[in-house]
Every structure is written in structure tokens, then in C-alpha cells.
Amino acid sequence: MTAACPSCSTADHTLLVTAALNDPRGELDRPTRGLLDVPREPKSLSPGSTVLYVLAGLTGALLLTSFFALLQAEGQEFANDATALVVYLLFTTVLAVAGWLVRREARRRRLEQGGWPVSYEQWTLVHKVWRVAWLCRACRVAFFPLGALRPDFPASPPLRYEHFQDWLNETARQTELAGGFLPAAGTPATGTPAA
């Protein structure tokens, strides 16, 4: 399959973005690859919650150690190990719960700020849109041919690489708002949030 570039109207230098990125000759330089690569999955963890989870993991390891020590302990040693076990159990539980709360709060804030995508499901929409994107190496533009996502999907204008990621997110977002994998209504303006 070939697609004509909306800028130069030829298919001489066009190929799928995915093919360009996988090209073993590596004709795309590093910054360009960064602009065209698939957006990263939204971070499900906030840095704060990651720290708490790591600490919970460490106390969890201590908990296990004291559990095995307890199995072999006797007398006063048993009492000490049992106390340590309870303390570690408490710490692990508190840290894990705190990590979960911090993570939930971070996600809520991100949603409030209009961040998108915030969930894995939303990210898969972005990924689907990304997979059907084309580029023209001569014009250094990305584009979506007519019917790229669905038969009635309108062809996009040439998109400068710098605007490519915004366009992906916006198209996927409109798809979600439309309740499924429907064509985006027109081309979203880059940089301005959709109404």
C-alpha cells in the first residue's frame, strides 16, 4: 500500500511511520525519532507512590525474613521475632496503603488538569492512531491518508513532526469522546484543547 503526501502530492518518499522507525538503515535521526515514536504509556505510578511502594517492598522483605526466623526461634527469641514480625507487618501495610492513596490522588489531579491519556485504555487508542500514520521523508511531514482509521476517515493536512504527538493525542481523544473508534471530526488544532 502506498499513500501520497499531502504536501508534495507524490508517494515517492512516503512510508508508514512504523516502517520508518523500524528501518534498519536508521535514516531518521534521534530527535526526529523522538517526535515520531509511539507516545509512552501513561505512568500509572507517581514518583511519590513509587518511593512508598519500594519502601513497602523492603519492609515486606524484612517481614519474610522475620517470619522464617520465627519458625526456628524458641523462648525469648521467639517473643522478639514475633514482635518484629508484627512491626514489619504494620509498616508494610501502612506504606502500601499510603502508596496506593498517593497514586490515586496523582491520577485524580492529572485528570483535573485535563491530562490525557491517563489510562492504559486511552493510551491504546493513541497507539492505534499512531500505527496508521504516514510520513514523507522529502517534506518532513506526517499525515493520515483518507480512510486511514476507517473508510470515512478524512485525510489529514501535512503535519509537521513537532505537532505529530499533539495530533495523535487529540485524534485519539476525540475518538474516545465519540464513544469508540470513530473518525475524528476534522483536524484538531494543535496546542489548543478541544472544546
Ligand SMILES: [Zn+2]
Ligand atoms: Zn512530500
